[in-house]
Amino acid sequence: MARAIMIQGCTSSAGKSYLTAALCRILANEGVRVAPFKAQNMSNNAGVTPAGLEMGRAQLVQAQAARVVPDVRMNPVLLKPEADTRSQVVLLGRASPELTTLGWRERKPHLWPHVQTALHSLMADYDVVVIEGAGSPAEINLRGSDIVNMRVAREAGAAVLLAADIDRGGAFAHLLGTWHCLTPVERLLLKGFILNRFRGDAGLLSPAPEWLEEQTGVPTVGVVPMLDIPLPEEDGFWAEKTHASGGNGFVAIARLPRVSNLDEFAPLGTLARWVTTPAELEGARATILPGSKSSAADLGWLRACGLAAAVSRAAQAGVPVLGICGGLQMLGRTLSDPHGIEGGREEVPGLGLLDLATTFAVDKTTRLTTCTDAETGLHLSGYEIHHGQTRTGPGVQELAPELLWRAGNVRGTYLHGLLENPAYLERFLDWAGLTQPEALESLDARLDAIAVRVRAGLNWDFVRGLL
Structure with a gap:
C-alpha cells in the first residue's frame, strides 16, 4: 500500500495541478492529513508562504486544498525563467545565485538531496502526500536529469495515475506512447489512466479504454469532465x-x-x-x-x-x-x-x-x-x-x-x-469608468466544487484503495 499518490501527465497543461488540488481536497474532506508536493516547478507564477519564503502558485493553492499551512518543502525547487536559456533557481524558498549559474544537467546532484529530504520529511509528517509531476515522464532526453517525475515516484513508492487531456485529441495514443517510454520498473508504479477534460457522452469512449488496458495492463480509472471552475494556474x-x-x-x-x-x-x-x-x-x-x-x-x-x-x-x-x-x-x-x-x-x-x-x-x-x-x-x-x-x-x-x-x-x-x-x-x-464584474466564488468554495466533480469522475474506490 502506498502512502503517496502521484499525478503525472502525458503533456504539459494536461491538468496535473488541477487534479492534484482536487485529490488534496477530497482526502482532506475524508479527514486524511494530506500535503501536496512538486519537486521542481518551472513557473514565474509564484507566491510567498507565511514564513516569507517563495514557492510555486500551484502548490500554494494545493496547500489550501489540503487545508494545511503552505511550506516550501511542498515545492523545494522553483525555476523562474528569465530568458529562453536561463532560469533563476529558488531553492527552499530562497534564490540561489550559485545554482542559477549551473547548467540544467549539472544542477541535478546539487538539487536531488534537497528533493529527497523534503519529500521524506513531508511523508513523515502527513498520512498521505499527493505528488504532482512536471511535463511528461516520456521525455527520454531528460531522463538522466529527472528529479520531478518517475525518480520521485520511485523514491516515494508512489502509486502513479497518468492523465491525458482528451479535449486536445489523441489521448489514447498519448497514454499508450507514454507507457511504452517507461522502463519496466516505472510501469509497475503506473496504476491507472485518467481521461481529463472530457466533453460529451462517456459511453462513446468504448472500446478504447478496454483496448488500452489490453495493450498495457493498466485500467482507465477516471473520466473527468471539462470543468468551468477556474484555479490559479502555474503556467499562465x-x-x-x-x-x-x-x-x-x-x-x-x-x-x-x-x-x-x-x-x-x-x-x-x-x-x-x-x-x-x-x-x-x-x-x-x-x-x-x-x-x-x-x-x-x-x-x-x-x-x-x-x-x-x-x-x-x-x-x-x-x-x-x-x-x-x-x-x-x-x-x-x-x-x-x-x-x-x-x-x-x-x-x-x-x-x-x-x-x-x-x-x-x-x-x-x-x-x-x-x-x-x-x-x-x-x-x-x-x-x-x-x-x-x-x-x-x-x-x-x-x-x-x-x-x-x-x-x-x-x-x-x-x-x-x-x-x-x-x-x-x-x-x-x-x-x-467600468462596472465591476461578477465576483468569483472564494477559492475555498471553488476547491470544494472541484473536489465533488473530480471524485464523481474517478473510480474513487479504486483510487482510494491504492493508499
Whole structure:
C-alpha cells in the first residue's frame, strides 16, 4: 500500500495541478492529513508562504486544498525563467545565485538531496502526500536529469495515475506512447489512466479504454469532465484564454515575454484583455503593466513593439495606468542592475511616468505584506517578490512606504494581489469608468466544487484503495 499518490501527465497543461488540488481536497474532506508536493516547478507564477519564503502558485493553492499551512518543502525547487536559456533557481524558498549559474544537467546532484529530504520529511509528517509531476515522464532526453517525475515516484513508492487531456485529441495514443517510454520498473508504479477534460457522452469512449488496458495492463480509472471552475494556474495558460467581451470598455494588460504572477488579474474577469500591439490598446479604459521576471528586457520589448509609446500616450490622455512590481519599475525614470541580477549591468531608462529610480539588489524581498493606502484609506494585503529597491523622487506621491506610489492617473506598486482586494478593485474600476464584474466564488468554495466533480469522475474506490 502506498502512502503517496502521484499525478503525472502525458503533456504539459494536461491538468496535473488541477487534479492534484482536487485529490488534496477530497482526502482532506475524508479527514486524511494530506500535503501536496512538486519537486521542481518551472513557473514565474509564484507566491510567498507565511514564513516569507517563495514557492510555486500551484502548490500554494494545493496547500489550501489540503487545508494545511503552505511550506516550501511542498515545492523545494522553483525555476523562474528569465530568458529562453536561463532560469533563476529558488531553492527552499530562497534564490540561489550559485545554482542559477549551473547548467540544467549539472544542477541535478546539487538539487536531488534537497528533493529527497523534503519529500521524506513531508511523508513523515502527513498520512498521505499527493505528488504532482512536471511535463511528461516520456521525455527520454531528460531522463538522466529527472528529479520531478518517475525518480520521485520511485523514491516515494508512489502509486502513479497518468492523465491525458482528451479535449486536445489523441489521448489514447498519448497514454499508450507514454507507457511504452517507461522502463519496466516505472510501469509497475503506473496504476491507472485518467481521461481529463472530457466533453460529451462517456459511453462513446468504448472500446478504447478496454483496448488500452489490453495493450498495457493498466485500467482507465477516471473520466473527468471539462470543468468551468477556474484555479490559479502555474503556467499562465489563463492569460491565453482570456479576452475582454462586451462593449463597455476593457482593461488592457501588457502580455510581456517574461510576465509573472498572472493569476492576480483573475478578478478582472471578462474586463481583462492581454495586449501585444498598440492597436490592441486602443479603446482601453485602463492599462496595466504587470510583473516581470526580466524587467529591463521586457521594457526593451515594450519599446520595440510600440506599446511603450502607446502607454505613455494613454497616460497623457488621462487613462488610468497601473504598474505592478516589474511594471512599476518600468514606469519609473531608471532601472539599474549593478550586480547583473537580470543579466545586464547597464542603467536603462524607464518610461518616466513616475519619478522613481530602481536598483536591483542581490537579496530578494519575499514577504506577505499589509499596508494602508493614503489615497483611498483602504487597508490592503498581498505579497512582495522583488530584487528591486526603489527610491522616491520629488515628483511622485508615496501612498504607502516603499509599496505604493502615484502621480496623477499613474500608479505603481510592489504589492502583488492588489486587485484581489475587492474594495481596491472597485476603486480602480471606478477610476476607469467600468462596472465591476461578477465576483468569483472564494477559492475555498471553488476547491470544494472541484473536489465533488473530480471524485464523481474517478473510480474513487479504486483510487482510494491504492493508499
